[in-house]
Amino acid sequence: MTTDEETPPPGGPGIGDYGRTFGEVYDDWYPPEFGDGTAAVAALARFGAGGEALELGVGTGRIAIPLARRGVRVHGVDSSPEMLRRLRGKPGGHLVRTVLADMADCDLGRRFTLVYSVFNSLFCLPDQARQTACLAVAARHLAPGGRLVVDHQIPAGVSPGISARHFHTEEDRFRFSLVDCDPVTQVMDRRTVVVTDGDTVSYRSVIRYVWPGELDLMAAAAGLVPLARAADWKGSPMSADSPGCVSVYRHRAPGEGAKA
Numbered sequence: 001m002t003t004d005e006e007t008p009p010p011g012g013p014g015i016g017d018y019g020r021t022f023g024e025v026y027d028d029w030y031p032p033e034f035g036d037g038t039a040a041v042a043a044l045a046r047f048g049a050g051g052e053a054l055e056l057g058v059g060t061g062r063i064a065i066p067l068a069r070r071g072v073r074v075h076g077v078d079s080s081p082e083m084l085r086r087l088r089g090k091p092g093g094h095l096v097r098t099v100l101a102d103m104a105d106c107d108l109g110r111r112f113t114l115v116y117s118v119f120n121s122l123f124c125l126p127d128q129a130r131q132t133a134c135l136a137v138a139a140r141h142l143a144p145g146g147r148l149v150v151d152h153q154i155p156a157g158v159s160p161g162i163s164a165r166h167f168h169t170e171e172d173r174f175r176f177s178l179v180d181c182d183p184v185t186q187v188m189d190r191r192t193v194v195v196t197d198g199d200t201v202s203y204r205s206v207i208r209y210v211w212p213g214e215l216d217l218m219a220a221a222a223g224l225v226p227l228a229r230a231a232d233w234k235g236s237p238m239s240a241d242s243p244g245c246v247s248v249y250r251h252r253a254p255g256e257g258a259k260a
């Protein structure tokens with residue numbers, strides 16, 4: 001682990017690549033209010049009130065910067081030097097303490113009132129073993145009485161093979177994705193294609209999605225127990241067609257059985 005963002009973090013091939021693909025377009029595609037970002041900041045501010053927070057996969061600070069503006073002292077881990085550089089260059093970026101590291105294998109040597117992972121950052125880790133390792137990292141950094149909050153999408157109608165999804169249309173551009181899904185490995189290989197007059201650019205991302213029950217099991221393996229789960233940041237109840245899931249965990253108390 002290092003705070004020198006010119007040095008690549010330890011890890012296997014591909015770790016730290018995210019910003020090379022998405023750094024330039026990230027803040028344009030995902031402005032702060034995207035995906036209920038405003039409600040996310042409000043909820044996280046309540047969990048982190050009076051303490052310090054750690055975001056795993058902080059990106060360009062879409063959530064971390066407004067959270068820091070609300071008085072929470074926010075630290076952010078990311079494996080992409082490019083994403084962290086963009087965070088630091090934004091107004092308010094100096095409020096977030098950034099660490100270039102692999103969120104599945106790091107130790108900052110301190111604990112936080114709130115550890116959180118939002119907007120599918122956990123899905124960037126390529127398999128169940130690394131995702132479970134990330135939850136162990138989260139547990140290790142959680143202070144006694146602290147909370148881990150994990151926010152992720154629930155893929156609708158997962159079926160094998162390729163499906164297309166329209167994203168966004170502006171006057172001069174059209175954005176859609178082609179997703180090749182393997183329900184056995186839970187890996188989605190996505191090509192997002194941006195078409196403008198006379199130009200087509202494609203961006204590739206490979207994610208491994210997680211179901212809520214699997215997240216509980218991975219959390220249990222890290223010594224965490226579920227406290228609450230909602231379909232969104234406003235606390236709406238989960239239903240069969242909830243598009244997302246916000247889960248809250250705490251440390252398992254000594255002598256308390258694993259619940260998942």
Ligand SMILES: C[S@@+](CC[C@H](N)C(=O)[O-])C[C@H]1O[C@@H](n2cnc3c(N)ncnc32)[C@H](O)[C@@H]1O
Pocket residue numbers: 015016018019030056057058059060061062063077078079080083101102103104118119120121124125
């Ligand atoms: C979907 S973005 C989310 C960024 C931010 N949380 C947000 O809400 O906008 C996922 C982030 O996770 C980071 N990431 C991917 N793999 C990582 C790893 N192994 N360790 C740390 N960060 C990682 C990427 O660089 C990227 O910034």
